Amino acid sequence: MGARLRLGPVLRHAGETTATVWVETDAPCRVTVAAGERTAEAATFTVHGHHYAVCDVAGLAPGTAAPYRVSLDGEQVWPEPAAGRPPSLLRTLDPAAPPRIVFGSCRTPAGHGPQEVRRFGVDMLRAYALRLAGHRARADGGAGADAGTSTSTEEPTLLLLTGDQVYADELQPPMVEFLRERRGGHPAAAPEAPSAGAPEAPPAGGSAARPPGEVVSFAEYAELYRQAWSDPDIRWLLSTVPTLMLFDDHDVRDDWNTSGAWRREMAARPWWRPRVTAGLGAYWVYQHLGNLSPAERAADPVHQAVTAAAGPDAARGAPELAAAGSADSGGRALDAFAWRAHTEPASYRWSHRHDVGRTRVLMVDTRCGREVDDDARRSMLGARGAAWLDEQLTGDVDHLVLASTIPFLLPSGVHHLEAWNEAVCAGAWGRRARGPAERLRQALDLEHWAAFQRSFGEVAAAVLEMAAGRRGAPPASVLLLGGDVHFSYLARAQAQAPDPAAAASPTRIAQLVCSPIRNPLSPTLRRMMRPASWRAMGWACRLAARAAGVRRPALKWRLDDGLWFDNTLATLVLDGRTAEVLWEHAPDADHAVRELARHRITD
Template sequence: MTTTPLVLGPMLRYVDAVSASVWVETRDAASVVVDAGNRSWTARTFAVHGHHYALVHVDGLHPGTATPYTVCIDGAAVWPAADSVYPASVITTLTPGAPLRLSFGSCRTSVPHDRAGNRTHGVDALRAFALQMADDDGLSWPQLMLFLGDQVYADLTSAAMQDFIRARRDIKAPPGEELADFEEYAQLYNLAWSDEANRWLLSTVPIAMIFDDHDVRDDWNSSLSWKREMEATTWWHGRIVAGLASYWVYQHLGNLSPAERAADEVWQAIAAHDGAEELDLSAMLDGFAERCDREPTTYRWSYCRDFGEDRLIVLDSRAARELDPRRRALVNEEETAWFDERMQGGFRHLVVATSLPFLLPPGLHHLEAWNEAISEGAWGRLAARVGERLRQALDLEHWAAFQRSFRRVADISTAVADGNRGAAPQTVTFISGDVHYSYVSEVERTSGSRIIQAVCSPIRNPLPILLRSFSAVLSYGVSTRLSALLSRSARVPPPPFRWSGITGPWFDNCLATLSDTPDGLRLTWVSGVVDGGDPLHPTVTERAAITVAPRTSGSGGAATENGPEPRSEA
């Protein structure tokens, strides 16, 4: 049992020009106070399955300021810790009109940062970035850090998580080493976010998140067959309810602006509570999570934010799927309509964040399109069964494997890029994770906006060597032609446009940063390296950098690289 009233956090979540949200998990029911700039803001905790949480709304701040803050629980100072070696945590409000600077990545496992952990999982790029920030006050900090899925692995658990599971149930009985309930999710998040360096980072840089499959389970919602297989087990209902309920508490709540929170049905119950006893949300949140899984159109996990002349759209590509083969879509009609409304011109850069890459290497794209076609019956029932097994075994369930959605989003993006929805932006840029390698691709166009795909994956979970070779092969010409022939043999129409790689793939643990600069959209990837034999104090090295220049009259634009060549540690 923890000896401090603060279990996890503080985490700096939604921040705008005049307000911020600070999230904490506490040991007991309590009153949480944030002090900043000679003012205080207070929130009471709410409970979920014996755990206690608060989100403190800090308002009345001044734009473009950095204000140190502290946290007290029931009058006791809990943050920063008395023995902290890190700088003061600060709330940095947005400067109106300032261009976007966003760090992003996905896929981060929670294993120790010692030599053994680094040997099996590589250096944690997030922790190396945190240490660099702590040592360099002059570093250009991001306005937002966006985690694009797999922040926790509910199905591939660490030794520490398995010890926790083993202490409370028979780990040999289903679901075995995988998570079973909210209590286990709470422990998993604690393991993921309690490292001192990362904890300081999360308290200082505004954080936003969106889930991917491993936040719940590998291949989550890949097909109707997959879903029926899961629902036939004795443990899936408990997993999906706990997964979505804990996601709302630990990840989604902090994504919401004050206005979005006020409209959120679960938050409304928290805001309306005025009883003497702490509000227990357990039953309500479980019912909400169960309904979100059963009727995904009843709740939206996606969100949209504007930063000066740049727009960020974070799109749910997991829970909002339509799995009925007659209407199969990665993003259902309601979610697509929401996305369509926000894909407008008039911005300098339109950034679409989706955990799954919209543009895969072409060879893999055609393979997934072919697999979807045969799995849905293009080659008959026997081939459909084989196709479904391949889909689940090889994770063939990205945008390419949902052709209806891929083509719809391609049409929307092209309309924006052609200037048919207001002034064409410099770029329509998709940022993604999931695939455990990084790369940049571009749609082949001679006018209008440049359409870019930038991937940063993993933060800390490297791809096995054999799968690296498979992924690299699918990035090149011969495999593209062969998989395109397969796709055509299953009567899949050709894609609405062509694209090719600008740089990559590389397989290092990385964290990427996207910056709107006068020269164009600047993208950099950094990794952590251990110098001097000290695994606990990695330094940062640049793995790749590219500037996507705006298109000029009569020119296709230019993408320039500098810094070290992208390389793998393999």
């Protein structure tokens, strides 16, 4: 039997005339993607015994959708026979059409039976997939679009998954069972030898030193992604909607890069180096690689190193490349990059830009690029990341969408609490207060934009300069997308101090938060979070921040709607100079379970 798909296809970067398809296979092979007369081929590259390919189909017409097929060594493997879903489509951008951007964050993969729905609620990404499949089936009678058919106005232009696509430290039963089997019957054990690409020897203290209930190796991360993206409806959705991704902490580990103290604590754990190396390497392969345009990927030094490591025989899909171990030069190249990205955050830029007509979408890394070793000089983006973002924050567009995994504008009370905490951790209230403040920071996850006041101020100033027309013609809107916090809301902002140019500006500044897709807060945590939106809480935390020497922010904002704690998916529609956003919420768990019971015929 020939090679088979292990995961995918996933439709990733889309341009006006190109579309990128990512796949993982179970053996080395040549991958062909065909849409009508347009085809693209690529040999797989191998990392730690796993095989991947990225195919760029070029020469497509702008604003069209075409059914496509995937073949491995000439044998068609997608679409699957009798899949019961509309064909997967290659989609290109239409610069004249209103962008329709679907976004959300924080999705726990779990089943869809009564027990899972009671625990995690309805999976809003799967619900969206079912609705889109139904819409397409009704639109074309189930026959699919012909190559070159124009896209529907109801079709999403982009899907933005803004963090926590996987939970590497909050595992579901199938992943726990996988670890148990892989580690010889105990989820903390790791009897297999480290891969040839591992940057160091196994953890001191033996295999039991590895944390139970958490992934550590590349193979474990690979299985985590497989389980997250293998649901048939999710798999179909990812195969047919151009998708851009960003990582947040759980894609690597909870509270990742919160502070210098956190990094030092983690560095002391014997399993941390292989863990962060595998996490960043897996993120590059599964999420980041597909964010890049064909030209960006060709210029990417990591892509060059990993694919060159396969050697000239990769062009022929040589079966001997299936061997890992000492031949795993692709794994060694990826591991070396990942460890350097962790120890030298400025060595690689994870942020990326996408232009859709007169809309600019910036996907901004707010995790790996952080500089946190010195509490007095913290930076959310690092010098390189901050310079890149500042270059992108210019006008002469209708809309600028700045997506980061964490909200830029939090509810007022939380914002000022985090700003106060950062100042105290840096010594504003004396040396003795620093330790308790650090413990509070880690306990309450006080590590959003507000906890990086220097970075917050720089971005806020640039946004206000855009609105005032000092960076080109002001856009109609600056829309700040965020997730992470497990509640959703809309906040509107404006300049704190009077500015005649800004006051006359047409630019509207708004924070749009959509979280979670599927991972709701417990009732207790919801009750704890609701006071964050109270005005009295905002005033009290503002006074504390002022007492710690925190400057008044350049922006002022208010919650316009929310807080919503349901599982949620949002859609942003940008038509000319207008912008509209719709949040769609899951029904409560009990109602959803009743609906499941109503339609169940057999167990």
